[in-house]
Amino acid sequence: MRRMKPDAPGGSPWTLGLLALLLTAGRAESQTLDLRLRDAAGGPVAGAIVRLIRDSAPVAQGLTDPAGRIRLRAPAPGSYRIRIDRIGFAGVNAGIVALALGDTYRTELRPEWTPAVLPELVASRESACAREGRGGPLATALWEEIQKALTGNLLTLRARAVPLHVTTFDRELTTSGRVLRDRATASDLVRGQPYGALSPATLAERGFVFSENDSVTYASPDAELLLSDAFVASHCFRATEGDDALVGLRFEPIPGRRVPDISGVIWVHRSTGELRVLEYVYTGIDQALQRARLGGWVRFLRLPTGAWIVDEWSVRLPVLRPTILRRGVTLTGLRESGGRAALAIDGQGRLTRAILTGRVYDSTAGTGLSGAIVRLEGQHDSMVTDAAGRFQLVVGVDGPQRVIARHPKLGLIADSSTKGVTLSMGQRTQVMFSVPPVVAFARNLCRRVSNRSGLVGLAWREDGEPAEGFTVRVTYRFGARILREETDVRPGGLFGLCDLRPGIDLPIRLHNGPEALVEETVRLVRNEFRWLELRAAMPALSRDQ
DSSP states (O other): OOOOOOSSTTSSOOOTTHHHHHHHTTOOOSEEEEEEEBOTTSOBOOSOEEEEEETTEEEEEEEOOTTSEEEEEESSSEEEEEEEEOTTBOOEEEEEEEEOTTOEEEEEEOOOOOBOOOOOOOOOOSOTTSSTTOSOHHHHHHHHHHHHHHHHHHHHHHHTOOOEEEEEEEEEEOTTOOEEEEEEEEEEEESSOSSOOOOHHHHHHHOSEEEETTEEEEOOOOHHHHHSHHHHHTEEEEEEEOSTTEEEEEEEEOTTOOSOEEEEEEEEETTTOOEEEEEEEEESSOHHHHHTTOEEEEEEEEOTTSOEEEEEEEEEEEEEEEETTTTEEEEEEEEEEEEEEEEOBOTTSOBOOEEEEEEEEETTTTEEOTTOEEEETTOSOEEEOOTTSEEEEEESOOEEEEEEEEOTTSSSSSOOOEEEEEEOTTOEEEEEEEEOOHHHHHHHHOSOOTTOOEEEEEEEOTTSSBOTTOEEEEEEEETTEEEEEEEEOOGGGEEEEOOOOTTSOEEEEEEETTEEEEEEEEOOOTTOEEEEEEEOOSOOOOBOO
16 A cells, blocks of 8 residues: 555544644643543543644644643634544544633543454455555554554654663674674663654655765664655555564555665554564665665554653664775675663652763873773673763662773773762763873883883784783894893783883884784883884784894
8 A cells, every 4th residue: 555544534643744743732822621531441541642633633632641631732712623542442533622712621531442453464466556545454454553653652752751761782793694793882861762863855855875975874764754744655555464463564665766765564563553663674775785684673662651662773784895896885794773762760750860971081192092891880781982082871770889991901000990989860970080191000010210211001912812921022223232122911911111212213023932923113202101002913024133
């Protein structure tokens, strides 16, 4: 089916004008509907969509709270029809209310709720786009339930009343899917959309994959996009069976679509009608990339309050290398980016997360230390410092805590890589770490540093591990003499050369036995100790002199 908007307002939510309504809902006006909604047993109905309708179009809408209550403000005095949509039940037209200027109309409703039974899937060889508005009874029923959940998600986002603890990640994979590296990229408290998404108008014009400023954007779908007229008009839909009591609404671009797009399935629980997950792959891209099944998924969750959030998402993207001879690119790996979101308040609306921020400073380089891992002792979650050495970590504990910073340059000598803090829920606490200055390393490694010049630093093997047991050696001519100094690499890769001549070129070599694995040339000034890192990433240079 290409388009699934009902012909009458008694069907599923109206997509025309929906997004504009969501943007303007909540504007302070003086005539108000104060409604309380109950089920057949008299209990409150949370998470139902209530709309005020005038001239066949919704002018205000919202979700009922855990007590089944909602306040809607009408834009002008007049008569409005009340429309109620609830997941798993048929929609209800609940009568007409007349709102005078400045009036507040209070009422309690207990409608007759009729369960929405999903019809059985009927196999058909007919194309899903064969006829306008056709996809079979199950596809139409699925779309109505999906629209309710997506609308609930948009209303939740617009209200910005649900704080979420959002943690994002980035993974590097081989082309076969084996994980090479997995790291957290952000930890934050968010009220709104947990991941970035482009507008439906942009995606309709440019497609889901496009180049801009020497980079390629792979756009991810969200509730706003799926509800848009542009998406519904440019895709065909049909029902499909799934596993674990799920039934899906499959979508694909209409024939002749000329921009990169997505195809996939929106999965719904058959017995409850609740939206579960959206799966998608990119289409209309290079065949080699399309075979890699680039795409992702978005999981939706209905909270006990009736609000809807996205609680987990992921997208798989290509890692490409330019190929000069073929004038193209080669797929060399894959990258997955995504995240998870968890509710950050308790049943009384109190925040259940504390925020730890800070910086790790590298005194040996005079800049922030990137790539340091910061975590709380006893807690699983951690965060990696950015290029400036800064970090933010949102945690679910408070009170006295121990913060640990880990990096190859930390913990080599006595330093402050573990600190105590006191955290408070809903509050920010700052903590600072630093790699000791070069002179502190020199004093630890050398007997005497005054009136001397030398080098301290780290040595690494070819596999990236500390070169413990290797030798750092320098042999150089000073006047008529040949001078030589060497030192063994300590645990953690730390080494120190404590008595070097200033003002001349010094060839510093890392040895494993007689082979020199790497060489760096340095020139020191008088009374200078300098930091140096040696990485054995090159073939052997020569025999020892």
